[in-house]
Amino acid sequence: GExxxxxxxxxxxxxxxxxxxxxxxxxxxxxxxxxxxxxxxKRPQLIIDIRSNVxxxxxxxxxxxxxxxxxxxxxxxxxxxxxxxxxYFCAAATQGGSxxxxxxxxxxxxxxx
Amino acid sequence: DGGITQSPKYLFRKEGxxxxxxxxxxxxxxxxxxxxxxxxxxxxxxxxSQIVNDFQKGDIAEGYSVSREKKExxxxxxxxxxxxxxxxxxxxxxxFGQGNEKLFFGSxxxxxxx
Numbered sequence: 473g474e475x476x477x478x479x480x481x482x483x484x485x486x487x488x489x490x491x492x493x494x495x496x497x498x499x500x501x502x503x504x505x506x507x508x509x510x511x512x513x514k515r516p517q518l519i520i521d522i523r524s525n526v527x528x529x530x531x532x533x534x535x536x537x538x539x540x541x542x543x544x545x546x547x548x549x550x551x552x553x554x555x556x557x558x559x560y561f562c563a564a565a566t567q568g569g570s571x572x573x574x575x576x577x578x579x580x581x582x583x584x585x
Numbered sequence: 586d587g588g589i590t591q592s593p594k595y596l597f598r599k600e601g602x603x604x605x606x607x608x609x610x611x612x613x614x615x616x617x618x619x620x621x622x623x624x625x626x627x628x629x630x631x632x633x634s635q636i637v638n639d640f641q642k643g644d645i646a647e648g649y650s651v652s653r654e655k656k657e658x659x660x661x662x663x664x665x666x667x668x669x670x671x672x673x674x675x676x677x678x679x680x681f682g683q684g685n686e687k688l689f690f691g692s693x694x695x696x697x698x699x
Contacts, residue, residue: 473644478627481625504686506686506687506688508688514692515675515690515691515692515693516628516675516688516690517690518687518688521686521687561627561628565686572618572630572633572643573630573688574630574644575620575627575628575629576627577625577626577627578625578627578628
């Protein structure tokens, strides 16, 4: 089955700096890659996703890149703000298959003012 | 932020006891999921259901059971066979099919062993 590795497990940046979180996946059939953000004490929420027919997707200060050959994808946050502090989870799934997501172990991002 | 409701928020289990966590959604979603969240372990899939009266095991189903008698409800029972049940449990739902990938999560249940 699918296995998703996520790095780093913790990341601390200064406000205004960029943050990058990386994930690798094992199943070459996976074609859908979302990122979820979980603030302290709250439920995870989808912040951005990408499908395998696209190499990059941007939404304001966040972007995701995908390298299908290397089977890795990354989340990029620019101009970080304290409210970006949260745990971020990457995931992978095969659309049209079992419809289940496999999550990475999460990255705790701290943005220091 | 309604749509998917979990109860209770906190639950305590005694040794040898079965406990049931409730998950209800009014989003008319076909698929529902149960995840277990442990510190540093991410979200691990326990069970999922894509249609009423049908469900599949996830990666860590041992010691758990589910039912899907109604579209809007997907309760999870933590049985006495689950030896390490202390964790945060998240229920989620989504529409089935390509183009409907966003998972909607409940607010979770923290289960602890007395």
